[in-house]
Amino acid sequence: MAIKNLKYQEEKIFKILMILSAISIMSILFHIIGTILYKGLPGLSWDMVTKLPGGGFYLGKEGGVLNAIVGSVYLIIGSLTISLFLSVPLVLYINFYLPVKSVFTSIIRFSFDILFGVPSIVYGAFGFALMMFLGIRASLMGGIIAVAFLIMPIMMRSFDEVARLLPRDLPDALLSLGATKYEMIKVILRQLMPGLVTAILLAVGRGIGDAATVLFTAGYTDNIPVSLNQPAATLPLSIFFQLGSPVEEVQNRAYASALILTGIILVLSFSARYFSSKYSKNKI
Amino acid sequence: MRYIRLVKDKSARQIMLGIAIFSLLLLLVIGLSLFLKALPIVKEKSLWVLLTSGNWKPFKGEFGFLPYILSTLYVSILAIIIALPLSMLTSIYLCTYASKSIRRIFEPVIDLLSGIPPVIYGVWGSLTIVPLIADKIAPHFVEFSSGYTVLAGGVVLAIMILPLLVSVLLEVFRALPKEMTEASLSMGATKWQTVKKVMLRRSVSGIIAAIVLSVSRAFGETIAVLMVCGNIPLVPHSLFDACYPLPALIANNYGEMLSMPSYESALMLGAFLLFIIIVIFNGISRLTLNQIEKRYSL
Numbered sequence: 121m122a123i124k125n126l127k128y129q130e131e132k133i134f135k136i137l138m139i140l141s142a143i144s145i146m147s148i149l150f151h152i153i154g155t156i157l158y159k160g161l162p163g164l165s166w167d168m169v170t171k172l173p174g175g176g177f178y179l180g181k182e183g184g185v186l187n188a189i190v191g192s193v194y195l196i197i198g199s200l201t202i203s204l205f206l207s208v209p210l211v212l213y214i215n216f217y218l219p220v221k222s223v224f225t226s227i228i229r230f231s232f233d234i235l236f237g238v239p240s241i242v243y244g245a246f247g248f249a250l251m252m253f254l255g256i257r258a259s260l261m262g263g264i265i266a267v268a269f270l271i272m273p274i275m276m277r278s279f280d281e282v283a284r285l286l287p288r289d290l291p292d293a294l295l296s297l298g299a300t301k302y303e304m305i306k307v308i309l310r311q312l313m314p315g316l317v318t319a320i321l322l323a324v325g326r327g328i329g330d331a332a333t334v335l336f337t338a339g340y341t342d343n344i345p346v347s348l349n350q351p352a353a354t355l356p357l358s359i360f361f362q363l364g365s366p367v368e369e370v371q372n373r374a375y376a377s378a379l380i381l382t383g384i385i386l387v388l389s390f391s392a393r394y395f396s397s398k399y400s401k402n403k404i
Numbered sequence: 405m406r407y408i409r410l411v412k413d414k415s416a417r418q419i420m421l422g423i424a425i426f427s428l429l430l431l432l433v434i435g436l437s438l439f440l441k442a443l444p445i446v447k448e449k450s451l452w453v454l455l456t457s458g459n460w461k462p463f464k465g466e467f468g469f470l471p472y473i474l475s476t477l478y479v480s481i482l483a484i485i486i487a488l489p490l491s492m493l494t495s496i497y498l499c500t501y502a503s504k505s506i507r508r509i510f511e512p513v514i515d516l517l518s519g520i521p522p523v524i525y526g527v528w529g530s531l532t533i534v535p536l537i538a539d540k541i542a543p544h545f546v547e548f549s550s551g552y553t554v555l556a557g558g559v560v561l562a563i564m565i566l567p568l569l570v571s572v573l574l575e576v577f578r579a580l581p582k583e584m585t586e587a588s589l590s591m592g593a594t595k596w597q598t599v600k601k602v603m604l605r606r607s608v609s610g611i612i613a614a615i616v617l618s619v620s621r622a623f624g625e626t627i628a629v630l631m632v633c634g635n636i637p638l639v640p641h642s643l644f645d646a647c648y649p650l651p652a653l654i655a656n657n658y659g660e661m662l663s664m665p666s667y668e669s670a671l672m673l674g675a676f677l678l679f680i681i682i683v684i685f686n687g688i689s690r691l692t693l694n695q696i697e698k699r700y701s702l
Contacts (some may be wrong), residue, residue, distance in 0.1 A: 131596040138497035143489045145570070147511050152528045159531060185593070207629065210427055213420035228424060231431050232692060237617065237686035239624020239678065240522075241651040245675035248658070249437045269430070276427075300413035313675045322519075329521025332626035332651070336658050356523040360627060363527065380452055382520065389519040393512060 160379025198264035263338025282315025475647035482558030518567035526631030552634030576610030
């Protein structure tokens with residue numbers, strides 16, 4: 121009897137521990153979002169998102185972080201374009217051109233698994249080395265290139281996951297109708313659109329929030345860049361720099377900027393979820 | 405007309421092959437360019453001296469990476485010690501006990517946690533964890549601590565690697581064939597006994613792979629650790645000492661390094677070390693995970 125009891129008791133204890141740890145993970149998330157909301161809301165104002173930093177902005181005078189918001193948007197549009205042009209053909213190629221169990225495909229997937237794990241600071245350093253080689257200074261261009269490298273594995277992997285699940289009948293049917301492979305992938309791409317949108321949203325979320333990559337490569341400025349050769353401010357770096365200030369108002373603005381960034385990430389994440397749930401019902 | 409179609413098809417194929425080869429070379433190019441940048445400093449001083457010396461005086465030409473390497477190690481190990489039990493329990497729960505609706509609630513939680521940018525974790529850590537350590541925890545153990553410590557870095561990193569750990573562990577547990585656990589349950593074992601004696605025992609390699617993967621994620625984390633670790637280039641002796649992980653060093657000195665070629669080369673060596681360690685760690689764990697997937701999916 122004693123042993124039997126013990127086994128149920130152990131079960132109970134561990135079940136409680138499991139529920140507790142699940143709850144604690146959930147509450148950490150809410151605590152993070154709550155803290156950012158609590159600290160950021162008071163500093164949030166219309167000026168924050170519509171004005172450039174004015175004179176004495178870093179001493180607590182008026183202005184906003186429009187430079188960082190626009191800079192981040194420019195940066196992500198540029199790098200998204202580059203990585204789209206690279207990762208979409210790549211995924212289509214390894215899934216629909218190469219034979220199903222080709223060695224080349226698994227090598228590419230493996231190398232992207234590794235690239236996915238390479239930290240952003242290394243992409244930053246690599247981007248910096250590349251810029252020195254090409255003779256570009258810290259600029260929007262440099263940032264775009266570095267972030268493109270950072271988000272390409274993310275996009276490739278999540279798009280690949282969807283492409284892999286596509287029923288093989290579709291390409292076969294197309295080919296049997298006499299389509300060339302190129303015509304085939306045009307149809308397939310349309311079929312994979314929701315997956316591609318999810319991949320894009322994920323990549324944008326990662327790219328827009330990353331600071332370590334742009335630290336080396338994009339520089340920082342109080343203005344909105346008008347050409348690719350000019351440095352560009354980014355939202356994460358703007359938070360980072362404002363937080364470093366001893367002035368309280370500037371710090372409050374950092375919290376407000378953090379709130380803006382968190383808001384952007386939440387919207388991106390939920391829309392990614394919406395698109396992917398449209399496509400595959402249960403992932404977890 | 406037919407001719408144009410075929411030309412289009414052929415050129416598309418060539419372009420795609422080109423992109424595929426380019427992307428395959430990417431890893432190599434990154435490694436090589438960092439290596440070439442790091443080469444001057446390795447030539448000047450031996451790698452052994454660079455890695456084991458504790459003197460960091462860039463303007464006197466002394467580059468000892470030891471404090472940074474040890475800081476990175478301590479912080480990452482602490483992070484995994486904190487994160488592992490939490491994520492193990494949670495993923496076992498989600499995999500065996502939790503109902504479908506709980507799983508559905510939990511999915512976005514993990515997604516969001518992994519989506520929150522590092523800088524936000526940094527802000528949160530410096531707002532909550534750092535004061536907590538400085539005011540509540542540290543006074544019990546040491547006389548004074550600013551709060552910007554190894555412990556703070558470990559806690560923040562632990563939370564940052566949680567989503568990765570949970571999702572990889574879930575994948576590992578899910579790869580186990582259902583028959584295995586069902587056989588154990590039908591023999592009268594409780595759920596927990598099944599977990600302990602069947603699930604965990606069968607997925608040891610997967611769990612190790614998950615740990616290695618998340619440790620390497622922790623190695624490379626930059627901005628968040630930079631904001632909570634204190635950044636003092638000394639070897640930390642306790643949880644309540646400030647530390648200075650390698651990525652933070654690289655990020656903090658990017659402006660200064662331009663003035664001296666050997667300084668730049670030393671920082672690039674730091675980036676190269678990070679890169680090579682993470683590539684090896686990632687490679688090993690991904691191979692293990694792929695094998696697990698293959699073993700049971702046939």
